[in-house]
Amino acid sequence: MVRVQAIMGIIRDCDLEKMEDANFMQVMIERTVKLMDLTLLKTVSHKFTPQGLTTVALLSESHIAIDTYPEEKLMLVDVISCGQKDAKIVLDIMEDMLGGITEIIFDKMIEGN
């Protein structure tokens, strides 16, 4: 039976420079994936003009998506995971690396039929 954790959070008051740095985001995703015992398949990102960055990591266990809103120093993190560990860890790591404050807006275990 499918068993997937869907968690979404806002991280406020993030470091602006890091939020705009696609390489930093890549490193952050790699660290997160490693600590969560997940498998990274590929990462895709898009840098907006004049600011903003969307980064999505495709995983063997689903995906992590990050949308940044530098104008308000916040980012939205969306994780769907069928990994073994609590995906809340993803938000904890990102909060720590970006110096922000997380507000979980949704955390649900979704089960199949």
Add this chain to the structure above:
Amino acid sequence: MVRVQAIMGIIRDCDLEKMEDANFMQVMIERTVKLMDLTLLKTVSHKFTPQGLTTVALLSESHIAIDTYPEEKLMLVDVISCGQKDAKIVLDIMEDMLGGITEIIFDKMIEGN
């Protein structure tokens, strides 16, 4: 102020052949994006062995992610949108194109500071 709709749904009893078809998913995303008046930046997908497909569309207005679970004939659709139209439309279009039944598991308007 950031104003983003986050909606997630399960579509059950989907057409199995379509769920496994990356080209069909691409067409479905393009149709969805057009009807929602969104702007598609790029699509990335990964086909799992023996089955399963993850497709993520990066939009100017955030993203749409689809994870399929053919073993249970269901897919999980995750939309973050700062577009003008109700993102529930995304699920309606996909439900129609895949012949499934949608269960909304989360639908929230997220506002910034």
